[in-house]
Amino acid sequence: MKRFFISVLLVFILLNVNAQTPQGGRPGSGPSRGGGMPISSGIVGRVIDAQSNEAVEYANVALFNATDSTLVNGTITNAKGFFMLKNIPNGTYNMRVKFIGYKSHTINKISITDEQPVVRLKALKIEPANIELDAVDVTAKQEEVMFKIDKRVINVSENINTIGGTAVDALENTPGVEVDIDGNVSIRGSSNFKVLIDGKPTAMEGSEALQQIPASSIKEIEIITNPSAKYDPDGLTGILNIVMKKNIKGGLNGLVSASVGNDDRYDGSVNLNYRKNKLNLIGGYSYRQGGRGGNSESYYETYRNDTTFYRDEEGERGHTRISHNFKAGIDYDFNDANLLSFNAQYRLNERERGNESFYEQYTDPESIFVESYTEGENKDEGSSYELSGVYIHKFDEKDHELRLMATFSSNDDTESAYTLKDTLGTTTDIVEETLTETTENHNHGTFQADYELPLGSNKLEAGFKSSLRAIDYNQTGDILNPIPGSPSNEFVYQEDIHALYAMFSGPLGGVEYQLGLRGEYSRVFTEQKANDDSNTKEIFTVYPTLHFSYELNETNKLMAGYSRRVHRPRTFFLNPYEERSDAFTIRKGNPDLDPEYAHSLEMNYLKYFKQSFFNATVFYRQTDNNIGRIQKAINDNMVLLTFENINKETSLGAEFSGRHKFGKWLSANLSYSFFRYTIDGETSGEDLSNESVNHKVRGNANVRFGPNSNLQMFGMYYSPSVTSQGERDGFFFTGFGYKHLLLDRKLTLSLRVRNPFGNFKWRFTSEGSTFKNEFVRRPDFPVVYVGVTYRINEGFKQRRMERENGGTSQDFSEGMTVD
Template identity: 65%
Template sequence: MNITMQRILPVLALLLLSLYSNAQPHGRGHGPGGGMGPGNMPGSGIMGRVIDANTKLPVEYANVAIFNAEDSVLVNGGITNDKGFFMIKKVKAGIYNMRIKFIGYKSHTVYKIEVTDENPIVRFKGIQLHPANVELDAVTVTAKQEEVVYKIDKRVVNVSENINTVGGTAVDALENTPGIEVDIDGNVSIRGSDNFTVLIDGKPTAMSGNDALQQIPASSIKEIEIITNPSAKYDPDGLTGILNIILKKDEKGGLNGQVSATVGTQDQYNAGVSLNYRKGKMNLVGGYDFRQGGRNGNSESLYKTFRDGYTDFREEEGERGHQRINHSINAGLDYDFNDKNFLSVNGRFRIGERNRNNESFYSKYTDTIPDITNYFSIGDNQDDETSYEISSSFIHRFNEEEHEIKIMASYSAEDQNESAYTKTDSLAEVTFLLDQTLTKTTEKHHHGTFQIDYTLPIGSNKIEAGMKSSLRDIAYDQTGDIINPVPGALSNEFVYNEGIHAVYGMLSGPLGGLEYQLGLRGEYSRVYTEQKSTNETNTKEIFTVYPTLHFSYEINKKNKFMAGYSRRVHRPRTYFLNPYVTSSDGFIVRKGNPDLDPEYAHSVEVNYLKYFENSFLNVTTFYRQTDNNIGRINVPLEGDTTLLTFENINRETSLGVEVSARHKFKKWVSLNVSYSFFRYTIDGEALGEDLSNESMNHKIRANADIKIGRNIRLSAFGMYFSPSATSQGEREAFYFTGFGYKHTFFDQKLTLSARIRNPFGNFQWKFTSRGSNFENEYIRRPDFPQFNVGLTYRFGEQTKRRKMGTEEGGTREDFNEGMTVD
């Protein structure tokens, strides 16, 4: 298999998905039939070349699908090579329709292609595709499968192209993406904010956003869509937008799939199998994943509390561990009743356990009394989790192209059981037990959604409208201390009920030289909370509108401008709202605030894309203003205790520029570089404290990719993040590096991958926070370097080289660089 086929294989599933749209033909034609002499051609097939109707240049990577002319069942398919040639082999005698599609072009259908025993080879010379008048979501930087592809309203991270994700999760795939930040615990933020929504195949998940990203294996992900300014069609939740995880689903006929296994440092073991079976109108998918791993490290901190006439000091040094074990099973069915009606049903079941433990030494003293009191504390949290998700969708396409209605429903549930044990000893001349607790917690989540989307083309314009209802219930119950029960003490029983009902409308189309998309979403929400131990209840009912605007202007083929605006919302999490007072180590107590209001954000982006022969440049100017920003507040209490609570602290803004560039020096060397610079400000106060702060933030990333021959790829990446402000202090600068290796064997069926993260072991996070009567410093260091090595075996894929004659100046090698499905 040649190099081009290696590049094409990972994108076949993505490209074939577009074959099912009910596009209307834009002209028809039948090329002359005829066979070639023995030894030059296979027994039967359909071949040809696809070109741009205006420029007459070849259209590479266009989708070509063959349907039975009688019942419209998909028979076979392929993709054009970089010279526009395609060939679909082993086509039985019969009459077929052939549909050709590619991003940015109108689809083209050739009707009643007849393959007979006397005329087994049908050839087409120069099938012309006409550029589409409106394709708002199809402005891409390149037709090839780059690691990050830019579209008008999103960035698409192609996980299959990133060799640094071996043995990793969605977090590892995002780690080197412009605008994305990953902290020491694997938590993701977008341009400095962790307020985003995670979808899986466009649907909500039972897991929280960062939990989903940390638990879904990278090997099962086709791509991740980063949508920083979503249209009105999407839920407005997530201040910085949406991360939509698209899972792999193969559309090739018969049985195919892959088996993978990975082993790494810190007891990381991963294994998985994914299967896909397609026959006629039915497609079945299924898989199993096992993941074991974690993030361990050490920490140190210094807390200063300013009292009347003296200062209290508390120093801490500790070791922390975080281990997960997960088993996940998924299954799905796609059924095409005909070329107008499609049904999809999917399900996922997951069980897992998580162990978080820590050991810490504390030293307490004052600046007036030199005596030091030492403590030793341990904590052990054991979690068991079970969740399942069921979703279905039905699509009906009308006769007119893009005229369709889509109905979707989903239900998810999750049960969590936690056991939390803490113990603190005083290390005086005689060691004695100072404190010991054990609590049990159960948490149950239920979430159901129903949605209808309707699309109606009107001339060159398009109207979209729809509705969605979402119901969510969360029940939280934590017992009091089991070891030292307090008579009459009440358990921490908290209830959260949420109902959200929305309607939306959108209009898109051309306007002179512009392409536009206007949207408006109206949403009614009702949130009810109750802390049963105190009978404290709270109800918030809100109706809000969320406008969205998107524009695109193409100066010429190499220069484009895009702009977008959206209004977003972030609703407080349940543990932000729960007013029950809890303690984790005797020094810090936490209390939620049920009076918190949702955060609202205005987000504006302006993009400029410049294309070169071997390079591209993307410049993005962005502004985000968040009102009612929710901040974590530290409040010193009597003695050595600090209260952690939450408040709406007024406003947070980010204004900056992000520049991304890619250059291909040779066919075997490419470099991606991104730089972002933005001013981050916090304006507000809480509990009488002025929390205003600001910082000028810089982020630099670079990734080099080297190809050695057809089967070996090497990569190296690095990133630097400058200091950044927080509500009561700042986070200091840090940097990170990594290397990857990928080697394919046996005609691309077997892949050996390896990666090493932070090989120099010098990564740390350092935070400082301060107020009128306190000052804290906190450092976290993960255990680095981390190393993983993995094997992946793919089966059921077509890997045979074809032998073909020439046509229109094409050679056998031209056709060998295309893609067919036997």
């Protein structure tokens, strides 16, 4: 109850400070439109993307004297795309709008007179710089990867190789992102990142969330490696924000897609949108069935006294997941100043994992030899729902806004796990069986208030967020070494986080800056009820953020950013109960783990050419209290897996990427990244320091056979990498996809093939003072998908346009009238 009153009190403080509406009419009623104070003379307008109709932030607006072309005034657009040029003398002017990645746009012959001292322009639509121009008609195509001041945007809709896949498949071909054999995602060597869906938190963790979201429902994925203070600091390497497809056109429209692949892979979705006047309704359903299978080999050595125990293994494993996702939402614009939105999502998940293996065990110097067979089967079913509501109030002044958001999510999961071990060929055949039932309930609620206040050409942002999370984990059955009288493994996790933040941004000379500070109080309580072992940690931490951007000229730009991040231990990292994960492995958490904290620094250079672009990034990340997965030999051929804070981890490296168009029919992307990765730490007196120089190369070619057919091919190479106790070998991966459009481009037929040569394998070795092991896994490949997509009430329209020095130009008198 105390936590609730703290959150409500903070809400009322914000509302009492900001609820007084400035004097004046509603937006658009008078000369104050476009700024906080009425202007005596000037030009007011807004810049938007011609393809998406979204605001273009930080676009440069320059005003020139029409007679001698001298620069008169200049500014940049704000977060909503608006700009205002004040105190412009009477005369005739030319105005140019430009931004990295877009064609420059010029408006000629704008007149400021006594009769019309203030000119308010209609929305200025600027075209992406990579629009492909035919002699008469053009077809717009967004870049697969776009760079903004604080993030990279992956355009999933343009990637054929995501057909039938998930968000993981969309990230496989992205600079700085790695995907392993099981679909686990890491950014610059770390899997500690936060996943948001349309800017809102989700109950699912990291790679788990990415593996469940169908690519057919995704518009873009935003990779935010240095988030501002407005975002939660969770995730050492930043945030992945999944932007789902929406439609703002009037009437009914939508998208229907389906695909089928080998090995019983199926994917289908329906997304509908209906808009009329102030009301917008959305609804959708998606189904996905997929999995991963393959075979493996492993070799283990454990050392005990003067004896070495050996184990050789050959096995097969399979993994199948089925998911149903339902979503619905409603948006209502009461008026120009008030918007209310509600969204709901419901998921059903089924997952089945199976494995079987044959083992040979022997010793040296003794001659004990044992053959054994093991099999395991895990089945789990789960359901989850997420509810969210957003209220937005816009004050009279442009970009003066209050946003309130509340979310609640709940996830229930039940898992049954069966393990059999059978010793073969011995006089005393020994059969061991283990059967456990596990339930997990996860509830998470948040309330957030964000306030934006323009201060001339600068902007102040402030707000707070409260997050309450409760997880109850309960396991019963035949568990390893149950505590006498308490055969169940019941673990409780409660987390309360309350945060306040403030940011200040704007231009300073030729530099755009953003400064932020976030203060956060967290309280984490854990309890293992089997032995009444409880632990409470209370921490207050501050998280500063800095971002800078400087445009050298129309085609060159520099950006830099710094942020402090945190990664809190997951629940199974903390649970101290011992349990078997297979016949030879025991897993145990560590309730004394502290959070990891990271300092992240990044500098970017962007260069655009007529048919190309080039990006160079230098980055550094230092992680303190690094949480490492530790492996220990505890008895004959048995291994304990646990987690410890092992001191420090660093990554220092660079990324280079570029794109070039070889005429109208061929374009290619190439990227290369490398970083020096170091681990500095120890456990139980054993040195865990390790280091490697990691490399990643990827290439992607796009071939157009005509306006309606497209072929994409990609390949990538990952170099070897290390962990605190091991090393992964390098590997190579390839794939291609084909797309063909029919029926006025409303119907899309597609084909996707991953790893067509089937030669991919994953090899890992690890070593400590009491053990050594290595294993190889070979997944089932190739994977083939064929798909079909139909757009309801939405065709692709081609347009005519003129090109002038790579940009567009028109006179003010030719349609550029005032609002």
